[in-house]
Amino acid sequence: MRITCVGGGPAGLYFAVLAKLADPANEVTVIERNPRGVTYGWGVVFWDDLLDDLFAYDPVSARQIWDAARQWDEYEVRATGKEVTHLPGYGFSLGRHRLLSILEARALSLGVDVRWSSPVTDFSDADLVVAADGAGSSLRSLDASHFGTEVALGGNKYIWLGTSHVFRTFTFGFEHTHAGWIWFHAYPFDSTTSTFIVECTPATWAALELDRLDAAAGCARLETIFAAHLDGQRLVDHRADSGGTGWMNFRRVTNQRWDNGNVVLMGDAAHTTHFAIGSGTKLAIQDAMALADAVAEDGPLAPALERYEHRRRAALAPLQRAALASSEWFERMPDHAALPSIRFSYALSDRRGEYPLWRYLLHRATQQAVPRAMLRWALSARRRTRARRRPGVASAPSARAAPLPTGG
Numbered sequence: 001m002r003i004t005c006v007g008g009g010p011a012g013l014y015f016a017v018l019a020k021l022a023d024p025a026n027e028v029t030v031i032e033r034n035p036r037g038v039t040y041g042w043g044v045v046f047w048d049d050l051l052d053d054l055f056a057y058d059p060v061s062a063r064q065i066w067d068a069a070r071q072w073d074e075y076e077v078r079a080t081g082k083e084v085t086h087l088p089g090y091g092f093s094l095g096r097h098r099l100l101s102i103l104e105a106r107a108l109s110l111g112v113d114v115r116w117s118s119p120v121t122d123f124s125d126a127d128l129v130v131a132a133d134g135a136g137s138s139l140r141s142l143d144a145s146h147f148g149t150e151v152a153l154g155g156n157k158y159i160w161l162g163t164s165h166v167f168r169t170f171t172f173g174f175e176h177t178h179a180g181w182i183w184f185h186a187y188p189f190d191s192t193t194s195t196f197i198v199e200c201t202p203a204t205w206a207a208l209e210l211d212r213l214d215a216a217a218g219c220a221r222l223e224t225i226f227a228a229h230l231d232g233q234r235l236v237d238h239r240a241d242s243g244g245t246g247w248m249n250f251r252r253v254t255n256q257r258w259d260n261g262n263v264v265l266m267g268d269a270a271h272t273t274h275f276a277i278g279s280g281t282k283l284a285i286q287d288a289m290a291l292a293d294a295v296a297e298d299g300p301l302a303p304a305l306e307r308y309e310h311r312r313r314a315a316l317a318p319l320q321r322a323a324l325a326s327s328e329w330f331e332r333m334p335d336h337a338a339l340p341s342i343r344f345s346y347a348l349s350d351r352r353g354e355y356p357l358w359r360y361l362l363h364r365a366t367q368q369a370v371p372r373a374m375l376r377w378a379l380s381a382r383r384r385t386r387a388r389r390r391p392g393v394a395s396a397p398s399a400r401a402a403p404l405p406t407g408g
C-alpha cells in the first residue's frame with residue numbers, strides 16, 4: 001500500500017510507524033512543512049492509559065517515551081488569598097519536541113520516508129492519504145463543506161509558554177489582579193523546563209494590555225503577575241522571533257465526516273480537545289492506532305475508514321464532554337473565586353460536577369500531610385503494578401519506585 005501522511009505531528013508520525021510495522025512492504029511517506037526539529041508548544045501530559053496502548057502497539061517507541069517522560073504525583077492548587085491545597089493523581093509529561101524526535105527516529109528506522117520543509121505536492125499515486133496536519137488542516141480546508149467542518153472559538157484567551165522554573169508537580173496558580181483573575185496550568189516536563197499555560201477572560205486580557213504588548217513585553221508583564229510562582233525565572237513565548245505573540249482562543253474543531261475518497265482526517269485535523277484536560281496528543285495517537293487496525297484488515301478502503309471513524313467517535317465522546325465542561329468551568333472561573341480554599345480546589349477537580357460525596361470527604365482528609373502521603377503512596381504502588389503488566393517491562397525503573405510516605 002502507498003500511504004502519504006500530511007503532517008509530522010504525533011498522529012502522522014505514529015500512524016507511519018504502525019503502517020510500517022503492519023507490513024514493511026507498505027511505502028509510507030510523511031510530509032511535514034516545518035524543518036526537522038521545529039515545532040510549536042512545550043511539554044504535554046499523559047497518563048497510564050496512553051502508556052498501556054503505546055506498549056501494546058509498539059514497545060520500542062513506548063519504552064523510549066516512558067524513559068524520557070517526567071513523572072509527577074499530585075496536583076497543587078494555589079490562589080491569591082487562599083491556602084495551598086492538593087488534589088490526588090499522578091501523571092507523566094514530555095516535551096513535544098522530544099516526543100516527535102522519538103517518533104521520527106522510530107519511523108526512519110523502519111524505512112518511512114520523512115520529508116521535512118516539504119510543501120504538499122502531488123499525492124495522486126497514494127492509496128491512502130492521511131490528513132494529520134493539525135487543527136488548521138489545509139487538506140481538510142480544500143473540501144471543508146464535504147467534511148462539514150465547524151470551528152468554535154473558546155471564550156477565554158490563552159498562551160502556551162515555557163519557563164526554566166521547574167515546578168515540583170502539576171500546579172494550577174490563580175492570581176487576582178486589579179483587572180480580574182488570571183491563572184496558569186504548569187508542570188515540569190524535563191529536568192530544566194516546565195510548561196506554563198496562562199489563561200484569562202478577554203476582559204482581563206485587554207485590561208492588562210496583553211492585547212497590545214509584543215511577545216517580550218507580554219512575557220515580562222506575566223513574569224511580574226506570577227512572580228511569586230516563578231522563582232525569578234523567565235517565561236518564553238516561541239512566537240517572539242516571528243514578531244507575533246502566542247495568545248489565542250482555543251479552536252474547537254469538529255467534522256461531520258472524516259473521510260473523502262482515499263483521504264482521511266486524523267488527530268487535531270479531525271477533532272480538537274480543550275487543553276484543560278490534556279488529552280489531544282493521546283487522542284491523536286489513539287486515532288493512529290485505530291486507523292492502523294482498520295486498514296490492516298483485508299478488504300476495500302471505504303469500509304475500513306468507516307470502521308476507524310466509528311471506533312474513534314465512540315471513544316472520543318466522553319472525553320469531549322469532559323473537555324467542554326472543563327473549558328466552561330475555566331470560562332466561569334471568577335464565579336468560583338469566592339469559595340474557601342478546599343472547596344475551590346474541589347470545584348476545580350470536579351469540573352463536570354459528577355463526583356459522589358465521598359470524593360469531597362477524601363479531598364478534605366487528604367489536605368492533611370499524613371493522609372495525603374498515604375494516598376500518594378497507594379497511587380504510586382498502583383502505578384508500578386500497572387507498569388509491570390506492560391509487554392517487555394520486567395520491572396519498573398528504579399527511578400519510578402514508590403517513595404515511602406514521609407508526611408510531606
Ligand SMILES: Cc1cc2nc3c(=O)[nH]c(=O)nc-3n(C[C@H](O)[C@H](O)[C@H](O)COP(=O)(O)OP(=O)(O)OC[C@H]3O[C@@H](n4cnc5c(N)ncnc54)[C@H](O)[C@@H]3O)c2cc1C
Binds near residue numbers: 159197
Ligand atoms: C496549550 C495546549 C496545551 C496542550 N497540552 C496537551 C497535553 O498536555 N496533553 C495532550 O495530550 N495534548 C495537549 N494538547 C493538544 C495537542 O497538542 C494536540 O492535540 C496534538 O498535537 C495533536 O496532534 P496532531 O498530530 O493531530 O497535530 P499537530 O501536533 O498539530 O501536528 C500537525 C503537524 O502538521 C504540520 N502541518 C500543518 N500543515 C501542514 C501542511 N500543509 N503540510 C505539511 N505539514 C503540515 C504541522 O507543522 C505539524 O507538525 C495541547 C494543546 C494546546 C493548544
